[in-house]
Amino acid sequence: MNENAQEYQYWSKVADIFDEANTYIVGKLTQEETSNWLVHQFKGTEVVLELGCGTGFFSAVIAARVKHLTATDMSQEMLVKAKMKFAQWRNVEIQIANCYRTPFADNIFDAVFLGNVIHIVQNPLAVMKEGYRVLKDGGNVVLVDSTSYEMPILSKLAMGLRYLRKYGVPPKQNRIMSPDDITQLAEKAGFVIAESKLISRETRVICLKGEK
DSSP: OOTTHHHHHHHHTTGGGHHHHHHHHHOHHHHHHHHHHHTTSOOTTOEEEEESOTTSHHHHHHHTTSSEEEEEESOHHHHHHHHHHTTTOTTEEEEEOBTTBOSOOTTOEEEEEEESOTTTSSOHHHHHHHHHHHEEEEEEEEEEEEEOTTOOHHHHHHHHHHHHHHHOSOOTTOOOOOHHHHHHHHHHHTOEEEEEEEEESSSEEEEEEEEO
16 A cells, blocks of 8 residues: 555545536536636647546546547546546546656656646645656646635535535545645646636636646
C-alpha cells in the first residue's frame, strides 16, 4: 500500500454509482455548462493526458476533440468503468497511474487535464507540478473543479447533504477551493494563467487554463 492509498480507496468504493451521484450532487445544468466550456479548450491535433479520470465522464468530452487521450487514475475500480465506456474508441488509452508520480517522460504531452482532482488530493501542488513536468513547452493545463465557493448558505447546505447521501463523510483532505486558490496553485507550479472563470448554475465549478 502506498502513501496515497486512502485517497483512491475512498473513491473506489463508489465507482458503481459515481456518474449518477455526481450529476445528483453537482447538477445537470452545471455539468452541461462545464462540458460546453471544456470542449473548446482542446485541438484536434493534441495528445492529451488526463490525471484522475475516474469513470471517464469528462474523458468523453475531451476524446471527441483530440488526436489521442491517455486517461489515468489510481483506482482500478474506476478504470474498469472507464474501459467499458471507451472499449470502441481508438484514440483513448486507459491506464493506471499515480497522479503524483506518473510513468511518463518529461515534455511529451500537448495538454494535461484535471477534472475534480485538485480539491480531493492531499497535495494538490505536487499534482500540478507533475502535470507541468510532462507537458511540452507551450503546452496547456486545463482544469475544472467543483466547489461551493460563495454559494448561498442554503444551497451550500443542500449540496453537502446530497454529497452525504451518495458518498458519506468526505475524506479529511477534501477542501473548498476558490478561483484564487486554484490560480495560485497553478502559478506556483509554473503555469501562466490564460483563463479563469467560475461557472454558477445549481452549484459552481472553477474552470482554468494555463500555459507552460
